[in-house]
Amino acid sequence: MPPRLDPADMKVIQLYATGGEVDASDLSPEIDPSDDSISLPTNHVNGTTSNRVNGTTSNRVNGTTSSHVNGTTNRVNGTMSSASLSSASELTASISLASEFTAPDLPFPPLWPGGSLLLAWQLRAKRVLLIGGGAVAAGRLTNVLEADALVSLVSPANGLCAEVEYRIFHDPWARNRITYYDRAWFGEHDLDLDGGIDMVLSAVDDAAVSREVCQAARRRKIPVNVADVPPECDFYFGSQIRDGPLQVLVSTGGKGPKIANIVRRKIEVNLPRNCGQAIERVGELRRRLRVRAPGVGGEMGRRRMQWMVEVCDRWELEDLAQLEDADMDRLLDEGWEKGHVLSPEDVGKKTAANEEVKSFVGELSWNREGLASVLGATLGAAIVALVVFATKARTSK
Numbered sequence: 001m002p003p004r005l006d007p008a009d010m011k012v013i014q015l016y017a018t019g020g021e022v023d024a025s026d027l028s029p030e031i032d033p034s035d036d037s038i039s040l041p042t043n044h045v046n047g048t049t050s051n052r053v054n055g056t057t058s059n060r061v062n063g064t065t066s067s068h069v070n071g072t073t074n075r076v077n078g079t080m081s082s083a084s085l086s087s088a089s090e091l092t093a094s095i096s097l098a099s100e101f102t103a104p105d106l107p108f109p110p111l112w113p114g115g116s117l118l119l120a121w122q123l124r125a126k127r128v129l130l131i132g133g134g135a136v137a138a139g140r141l142t143n144v145l146e147a148d149a150l151v152s153l154v155s156p157a158n159g160l161c162a163e164v165e166y167r168i169f170h171d172p173w174a175r176n177r178i179t180y181y182d183r184a185w186f187g188e189h190d191l192d193l194d195g196g197i198d199m200v201l202s203a204v205d206d207a208a209v210s211r212e213v214c215q216a217a218r219r220r221k222i223p224v225n226v227a228d229v230p231p232e233c234d235f236y237f238g239s240q241i242r243d244g245p246l247q248v249l250v251s252t253g254g255k256g257p258k259i260a261n262i263v264r265r266k267i268e269v270n271l272p273r274n275c276g277q278a279i280e281r282v283g284e285l286r287r288r289l290r291v292r293a294p295g296v297g298g299e300m301g302r303r304r305m306q307w308m309v310e311v312c313d314r315w316e317l318e319d320l321a322q323l324e325d326a327d328m329d330r331l332l333d334e335g336w337e338k339g340h341v342l343s344p345e346d347v348g349k350k351t352a353a354n355e356e357v358k359s360f361v362g363e364l365s366w367n368r369e370g371l372a373s374v375l376g377a378t379l380g381a382a383i384v385a386l387v388v389f390a391t392k393a394r395t396s397k
């Protein structure tokens with residue numbers, strides 16, 4: 001059990017929050033006794049390391065923001081809820097930080113080395129060499145084919161698993177993108193296959209072969225991943241979510257792949273419905289806007305971005321998901337052209353928020369009716385009782 005942090009100690013620590021307010025629940029520190037600073041994880045669900053819209057480390061529209069919140073020595077990126085020192089007692093800390101340590105008043109948040117560079121690698125029309133045809137290779141194949149890569153696959157046919165075999169020979173989309181070699185890895189020469197290789201993935205059950213593959217790729221400076229052998233990886237795979245254009249990758253930097261899987265599933269169930277569809281529609285709106293207002297950068301670029309930010313802020317994701325082409329025309333004709341942003345109601349859409357209010361009011365009115373009939377019945381029964389009582393009283397006189 002790590003030491004509990006006394007709220008009274010909170011004054012000696014300083015928090016660098018680079019976006020929004022901070023909630024104690026977001027501040028669960030990592031436990032690392034060898035570290036001489038506290039390390040706080042980012043808010044995985046709401047946080048982004050670079051948020052252009054709501055102001056974190058890099059915000060293209062509103063400029064760079066960086067706010068200092070007194071609390072603890074750390075940088076937290078992301079959108080967070082309210083700060084409260086009272087809940088600091090909830091915090092457990094792994095601080096070998098001297099209790100009287102005071103963070104210097106740095107002009108910018110301190111850097112947090114030791115991470116991976118997370119990117120969205122564009123593999124379209126690039127060639128990936130995949131060595132191996134088992135279960136792990138099947139997962140790798142899915143990942144790179146979904147990124148529109150071309151694949152050269154080297155693996156003896158007698159070792160192919162059913163999924164890899166299906167992709168190579170039957171899958172109507174994949175089979176045209178895979179060039180298959182029914183044999184074992186030859187050596188460095190394989191890096192010249194099909195006009196040259198841009199990325200190498202090894203998923204074989206033979207450590208000596210993997211090592212050779214890794215060394216050959218590194219000699220040629222081609223990025224390589226050897227499944228399960230971190231020192232032989234230039235990049236790691238992560239646990240992924242896919243919903244149309246939305247992709248989320250959870251990485252633990254090799255520390256806990258199963259934890260990556262668990263965190264990914266937690267994120268998955270919390271994602272808004274129709275997120276992928278909303279992004280598709282926003283993509284179409286942005287495309288149409290660029291047709292009307294072409295060009296890169298400058299005053300027009302700034303106006304365009306500001307307008308898109310406002311549309312995304314003003315519309316619920318669920319409403320964006322319902323945006324039809326005609327709605328986009330109205331948004332552009334009556335909004336963009338006149339320098340403002342129409343609401344979903346302005347273009348005659350029911351908003352998700354309104355629908356929620358309506359269904360709540362609907363429930364209330366149902367309850368009112370229910371209540372009225374109960375009251376009515378009670379009142380009726382009371383009158384009947386009164387009449388009976390009065391009649392009895394009269395007859396007993």
Ligand SMILES: C[C@@]1(CC(=O)O)c2cc3[nH]c(cc4nc(cc5[nH]c(cc(n2)[C@H]1CCC(=O)O)[C@@](C)(CC(=O)O)[C@@H]5CCC(=O)O)C(CC(=O)O)=C4CCC(=O)O)c(CCC(=O)O)c3CC(=O)O
Nearest residue numbers: 227228236237238239251252253254255256257258260261
């Ligand atoms: C470094 C990395 C290199 C790479 O392969 O890219 C790597 C390395 C190793 N994995 C090992 C084991 C397991 N890997 C998984 C699962 C996944 N492993 C993945 C990635 C990565 N694994 C990269 C780091 C990613 C990160 O840290 O975030 C995922 C996320 C993505 C994917 O592979 O597609 C996928 C989940 C996909 C999903 O659920 O969505 C499970 C869980 C299970 O099988 O249920 C276990 C057993 C439990 C455990 O050990 O934690 C071992 C020990 C082998 C041994 O002990 O013999 C090593 C080697 C070592 O640690 O030294």
Ligand SMILES: NC(=O)C1=CN([C@@H]2O[C@H](COP(=O)(O)OP(=O)(O)OC[C@H]3O[C@@H](n4cnc5c(N)ncnc54)[C@H](O)[C@@H]3O)[C@@H](O)[C@H]2O)C=CC1
Nearest residue numbers: 132133134135136137155159184185203204205209227228
């Ligand atoms: N990162 C991860 O999530 C995981 C990684 N692994 C590792 O990935 C590797 C592969 O695992 P599996 O797919 O389950 O193994 P597997 O045994 O099902 O498949 C191995 C494949 O490699 C092929 N192969 C063997 N020697 C070859 C050579 N010299 N040239 C070309 N192909 C060759 C075999 O024909 C077979 O298709 C193992 O080393 C395993 O430890 C395993 C599980 C999870």
